[in-house]
Amino acid sequence: MQHRHDRCGVRQSLIAELENAFSGENFNWWRMALLSLRVTLFLACLAQPAGAQKVYSIGSLNTGEQFISAFDGFKIRMTELGYRENHNVRYRTHNSRGESELLFALAQKLVQDKVDLIVASSTSAAAAAAKATHSIPILFLSAGNPEKLVKGYAGSGNNLAGISSASLELLEKRFELLRELAPATRRVAVLHYPPGINYRSNLSEVREAAARMHLKLREFNVTNTEEMEKNAQAINRSEFDAVFTPPESFITEKLDIIVRRTIKEKMPLITSLLVNVERGCLATYAADYRSLGKQGAALADKILKGAKPGSLPIEMPEKVNLVLNLKTARAIDLTIPKELLLRADQVFE
Secondary structure (H helix, E strand, C coil), X not given: CHHXXXXXXXXXXXXXXXXXXXXXXXXXXXXXXXXXXXHHHHHHHHHCCCCCCCCEEEEEEECCHHHHHHHHHHHHHHHHCCCCECCCEEEEXXXXXXXXXXXXXXXXXXXXXXXXXXXXXXXXXXXXXXXXXXXXXXXXXXXXXXXXXXCEXXXXXXXXXXXXXXXXXXXHXXXXXXXXXXXXXXXXXXEECCCCCCHHHHHHHHHHHHXXXXXXXXXXXXXXXXXXXXXXXXXXXXXXXXXXXCCCHHHHHCHHHHHHHHHXXXXXXXXXXXXXXXXXCCEEEECCHHHHHHHHHHHHHHHHCCCCHHHCCCECCCCCEEEEEHHHHHHCCCCCCHHHHHHCCEEEC
16 A cells, blocks of 8 residues: 555645646746656656556476366366466466376476476376476366375475376275176176376275275276377277276366267277267266366465465365266167166266
8 A cells, every 4th residue: 555655745746736736926847847757757657557567477297188078177176266378467377188208308498498387187197297307386277196296185395286086095995987888797807008107006005995896997008109009999898897997187188088988889988088979978976177277276376375285275176077978878789777867966868
């Protein structure tokens, strides 16, 4: 408010001088010229904000198309919180599309650009950013396994903060969903990506959940498109009842290969990501990425206002959705139980 008071005081002083200058006995052209200069400078001052407004630079580090909606939701909520693009915030967006080496190079680029905040789409993206910098705040919008990144859920203890997608915690519920959709299911093919940061965690959780559900697994490891194509051809109705894909950016990027194969073989394909159901998987329990992005914006606002990332608790999704694809169900000759349709949060047709 000090700037406002100062300006008001100057304004009153100028008014007094103008009145005095125009009085008949005091009129002087030299004084008028000096006074005109002061008025011009004062009006220019009024045209400027009282304090220079900081323009924040935020970098988006993405690992696949499936995460784009998360950053879209993030920007929507940031606008609602007062951060207007190209006004007081600028965004730099990068997408590695499942390529690990490119991901780290993009993380380094954001560090070189000296952004104020890195927003990571996934565990892999957050890990790459954390490797690239220990000083720039990193916000992850959807970490399938936050324990790979932080000391504990009460606070990271480092320069990271964010939201767990609860994907590992939901693995057993996804197998339960498979049983509701196809009660006779016993044999399940599972795809894994060994180079992935979540590989060990996914492997352990999938095996434990399958054992509790009395499901027999056969695991396929893929590291490139050729292996994905080859293993997809090995998945058939005579040997398997269903297919499951854990949360993994590389597999999701190549998901269309598996979707085509399971529809051809008329097999249920259960995924870990909501966006994958829209792409042709049969069903999942999962958080909505756009909603996670909006949730993450509130954390970003706190960080940009001075909160230490390491002191912020790791959050869980505000909502987990049951999502079904009726078009896929019809394509594989599967009838979805009415009670499941009534419970569904979203149905693609």
